[in-house]
Amino acid sequence: MVSIHTRQLLAGLVLPVMVFLAVGIVLAGQIWPGKAIQLRMAAVRSVGPTYQALLFPQRQFRKWQLTLQGVGDLLASNARLRQENRQLAYWYGEAQTLRQENARLKAALHWGTEDSRDYVSGWVVRDESGPYLRAVLLEVGDHKVQQGSLAVDAVGLVGRVSEVGPHVVRVLLIEDAASRIPVTLQSSGGDAMMIGDNTPYPRLMYYNQSLPPEEGEHIVTRGQTGLTGGVAVGRVHYLTPGQPVVIPDAALGKLELIRVFDGDFMLEAPPSAGRVREKPPLLPDHRDGEAPSNWQNLRRFLPFASLRNG
Template identity: 30%
Template sequence: MRPGGRGGSLWLVLGLTIALLFLHELGWLQPLEAILTVPLTPIQRLVADLGRRAVEGIEFLREVRDLQGEVQRLRAQVEALETENLRLQELAAENAELKGLLGLVRENPQRTFVAARVIGYETDPYLRALILDVGTRQGVREGMPVVTRGAVLVGRIAAAEHTRSRVRLLTDAGSMVGALLQGTRAMGVVVGRPDGFLLLDLVAPEEAIVPDDVVLTSGVGGQIPRALVIGRVAQVLPVSEPFRQALVRPAVDPRRLTAVLVLTGFPGMETPETP
């Protein structure tokens, strides 16, 4: 290449560029530009369409990400609301139970009660018991009856410590309570069974036992008041000399209780012996 050749080419390109710009401004290149633009139009449209779709794709991915975040937020909100709803249901059930106990206290002003919360449940082949959060400090003594709303008998205090006590449930095999049939007025005793039912026993053979009859406490013995609800006759057993028997379904499932009342005093009550 001769010296000065590169510099000459640059000047030539610069000159052509200036000339083309000048001709473009004068409008003399429009026919040529139109001819050159026609083949490029489909390509331009394709490039524009691809660009638009790329932008739309990016926007779609952004929207999907935002929707996923919104779904997660709503799911967490639903779970929180479900948890709150369960808590409110439990509070409503507990409130209804406490209202029932309060109503029992108001309906029996001649009796004295100690309110207690159930803090444990014990069960094995030989013992069925509730653990309460009250004891001798609150005036609870062995032998005192424990009731729930509806004047239902749950059991009796089997042992009392300073701040807690154990309730022997009616279904415990060692439990025995004097009973009275509301309909026929027949009397007997109710003893616990390991299958969760109660056995009505020692009913005189001439007395009638009717299925679904309400079984109440008889008040015999002076340590449990009369007319507390025990349950209902579920099945009359075949006559067995010298007494009649029946299976009794308890009026309450003690495992569902959260609060009870210890009956510490009532008219005619014999004070349980303190060990």
């Protein structure tokens, strides 16, 4: 055992010895520089692997820290991109809705010239009840509409105003059994009466027998007092010999926006390229050479009847 006095003596000699040793190393390095460099390089070579092993946990922790920071940045960027994607999807839907509405409004504005502005536009509310079988309600706001005015969609005649109320009017469609529209045949030049029969294809009656309607010719409304002339109506088709009907240009099955024209001025129709609709060929109700049955003749006059062709 080392006595206390001895330990105190050794503790007091440590600092002077370390200082003397340091001064001796510095002097030896100055006296023998080559030897000092060799000793220093040997020490570095021997201590280097140990130093690298001691630094490995610190370096690995730094890599993990950078990786976690990158993952956090990616998550934040992903969340921001998802939010922007939702906003873009919302605005894309809004743009598509506005584009479709703009297309419908532009199509409706194809009617008439710039000077003929006496019209009212409104959105359709379907009306399956009331005094007529085939009619729609039209929202017109505070605008005044006269009874009997013609109503058109983007391509052709829809019907006539049958009832006028506050903010709404009822439009009687041309296919209703109560509908009577005077028309002019553009190719043959004759006049006729288009009469609805609760079928998709109104009949042509009271035409000049010497100038019968031609297959496929277009017809327009006949201008007269209280009725706007020149409005596109549809094309002529023969279900059977001597039985001409009208294939309407207007899309009566999906009405949305309707314009009502007041007055008895002549109205210029839109171009035929955007007006004439492609229709499937109609087939007669009976074979050629066979007379129609009594039931086929009777059901044309029933208010709830419906012809099925094709």
